[in-house]
Amino acid sequence: MRTVIFDLDGTLADTSRDLIDAANACFEDVGLGLPLDPVQDATTAFLGGRAMLRLAFQRLGVAGPEAEIEAQFPVFLAHYAQNLDRHTRMYPGAVEAVEQLRGAGYRVGICTNKPEALAEDLLARLGVRDLFGSLVGADTLPVRKPDPAPYRAAVERAGGAVPRSILIGDSATDRNTARAAGVPCVLVTFGPAAAEMPALDPEALMADYAELFDLAGRLIPQAVP
Ligand SMILES: O=C(O)COP(=O)(O)O
Numbered sequence: 001m002r003t004v005i006f007d008l009d010g011t012l013a014d015t016s017r018d019l020i021d022a023a024n025a026c027f028e029d030v031g032l033g034l035p036l037d038p039v040q041d042a043t044t045a046f047l048g049g050r051a052m053l054r055l056a057f058q059r060l061g062v063a064g065p066e067a068e069i070e071a072q073f074p075v076f077l078a079h080y081a082q083n084l085d086r087h088t089r090m091y092p093g094a095v096e097a098v099e100q101l102r103g104a105g106y107r108v109g110i111c112t113n114k115p116e117a118l119a120e121d122l123l124a125r126l127g128v129r130d131l132f133g134s135l136v137g138a139d140t141l142p143v144r145k146p147d148p149a150p151y152r153a154a155v156e157r158a159g160g161a162v163p164r165s166i167l168i169g170d171s172a173t174d175r176n177t178a179r180a181a182g183v184p185c186v187l188v189t190f191g192p193a194a195a196e197m198p199a200l201d202p203e204a205l206m207a208d209y210a211e212l213f214d215l216a217g218r219l220i221p222q223a224v225p
């Protein structure tokens with residue numbers, strides 16, 4: 001069974017504004033203003049909560065902030081959990097592309113470094129959870145991307161087999177995950193980190209979801225008769 005696995009943040013959905021607002025809220029709470037810009041810092045948002053907090057502490061001149069980051073991370077998650085879908089939208093054409101793949105018999109799933117419960121909640125709120133046969137998050141297994149184990153779990157839980165699967169993502173983490181799993185990687189170029197994607201040397205770049213069906217057909221090996 002051919003399978004397409006998707007990253008979530010920056011690949012299926014533009015979550016950047018809600019992520020940045022949640023990170024900023026940690027600092028606003030204690031009178032330190034709003035260190036992150038909702039547009040300029042979108043690339044950092046897609047690298048995850050800790051990356052955003054690290055950038056915010058740097059802007060505030062806090063040196064060596066790792067302990068502060070760990071202390072603020074649960075506060076960030078609590079803010080984010082309350083505001084998952086205020087601005088977040090699926091990227092144009094994503095739902096249609098997934099439906100087209102499903103219609104052609106592909107299995108589809110999600111492998112994200114978001115905590116599983118948050119990802120479940122967000123996908124349900126966006127009305128797309130039922131489109132995906134699997135959802136593996138940062139805490140579903142003891143390891144997260146770029147370890148290949150969550151990717152393999154996402155493929156297998158969707159009913160597929162790793163040798164006939166591909167990963168669609170938006171970051172070096174996704175690229176490294178695909179390489180570790182031995183599968184092709186497609187990196188999207190409609191997001192804020194588009195200029196960085198070619199240097200990651202993916203099997204393909206994708207500027208629009210309308211390209212996905214043909215890419216999947218080309219990159220996933222045909223079944224051996
Ligand atoms: O939250 C993160 O660290 C990134 O999430 P993603 O793996 O869905 O891009």
Ligand SMILES: [Mg+2]
Binds near residue numbers: 007008009011170171
């Ligand atoms: Mg991502």
